[in-house]
Amino acid sequence: MRAFVGFFTTKGIYEHVEKLKEETKSYLKGKWVEPQNMHMTFQFLGDISQSQAVSVLKNLQSIAEKHAPFKVQYRSLGVFPDRRRPRILWVGVSRGENRLKRLANEVAQLNKKAGIRVDAKPFHPHVTVCRIKEADRKKLGSLMNRYRNFNFGEETVDRIALISSSLTSIGPIYTVVEEFYFRRESS
Numbered sequence: 640m641r642a643f644v645g646f647f648t649t650k651g652i653y654e655h656v657e658k659l660k661e662e663t664k665s666y667l668k669g670k671w672v673e674p675q676n677m678h679m680t681f682q683f684l685g686d687i688s689q690s691q692a693v694s695v696l697k698n699l700q701s702i703a704e705k706h707a708p709f710k711v712q713y714r715s716l717g718v719f720p721d722r723r724r725p726r727i728l729w730v731g732v733s734r735g736e737n738r739l740k741r742l743a744n745e746v747a748q749l750n751k752k753a754g755i756r757v758d759a760k761p762f763h764p765h766v767t768v769c770r771i772k773e774a775d776r777k778k779l780g781s782l783m784n785r786y787r788n789f790n791f792g793e794e795t796v797d798r799i800a801l802i803s804s805s806l807t808s809i810g811p812i813y814t815v816v817e818e819f820y821f822r823r824e825s826s
Contacts, residue, residue, distance in 0.1 A: 641804045642687055642816065644699065644746050645680040648766055651792040652677060652713055652730060656768045659716075663782060666775035669728070672768050676813055678802070679766055681743040682750060683758060691755055692801065696817055698749035699799050702742065703819035711735030713766065713791035716783045725774055729765035730791050739764040742799065797821050 653674040660671055684695065712734035718725035732739060743762035751757045800818035804811050 640687055640689075640692060640816075641806070642684045642692065642695075643680045643802055643804060644682045644684065644695065644750075644799065645678050645802060646796060646798055646800055646818075647675075647802075647813075647815075648677045648679065648713075649792070649794045650674050650677075651794065652766065655789075655791045656730075659768070659782075659786075663774075663779075666778040667728075667769070667771060668773045669769045669771040670810070672770075673810070676811065677766055677768070678813065679739070679764065681739075681746045681762065681799070684750070684755060687755065691753070692816065694753040695750060695755065695801050698746065698753065699801060699817075699819050701749065702745050703799055703821050706742065706821040708795050708797035708821050709735055709738050710793055710795055711739065711764075712793045714788060716786040716789070717765065718771070718779070718783070722776060722780055722783075725771050725776065725779055727767050728769040728771055728779075729767050732764040734793070735796065736764050739796070746799075 656671070684691075687695070711732050713730050714733040715731040717729050717731055719727040719729065740762055747757045747762075798818045798820045801816040803814045803816055805814070
């Protein structure tokens with residue numbers, strides 16, 4: 640199974656992405672992420688076996704039991720790998736960034752202990768909104784400057800999931816294998 644650990648974002652962010660799509664149609668060509676597919680990835684696992692999936696699920700349950708729900712604020716636009724070679728357009732995070740980084744680190748540490756390959760690249764909290772095929776870099780840079788402090792919305796992160804990813808000719812199909820809700824804060 641091809642899989643990753645993460646969570647799906649709420650649909651609220653997509654209203655703003657639709658406006659971006661319209662605004663950039665003359666100078667950015669690419670594959671925009673469908674609303675139901677918008678997510679944040681803590682760790683891409685690649686192809687994993689059934690026994691590895693079981694280990695990941697145990698790890699996620701353990702992580703979820705130790706965390707409370709928290710708010711994230713989506714803000715700003717960026718590209719990977721850089722402005723000279725933009726391939727991925729993403730929405731970043733301001734509020735909640737450290738909590739997301741801590742979660743990603745816990746996922747990586749536990750999965751590494753279980754013998755699952757861990758990406759060496761540092762985790763950068765973001766939601767991919769477009770896979771860029773070609774773009775006018777100057778106009779794209781101007782867009783990112785205009786959206787540097789733009790508020791794309793807020794949501795409560797209250798779960799973590801193992802998500803399978805099937806690549807098809809019409810795009811990826813994501814399926815939640817199992818998700819674990821964070822412990823509720825005591826009132």
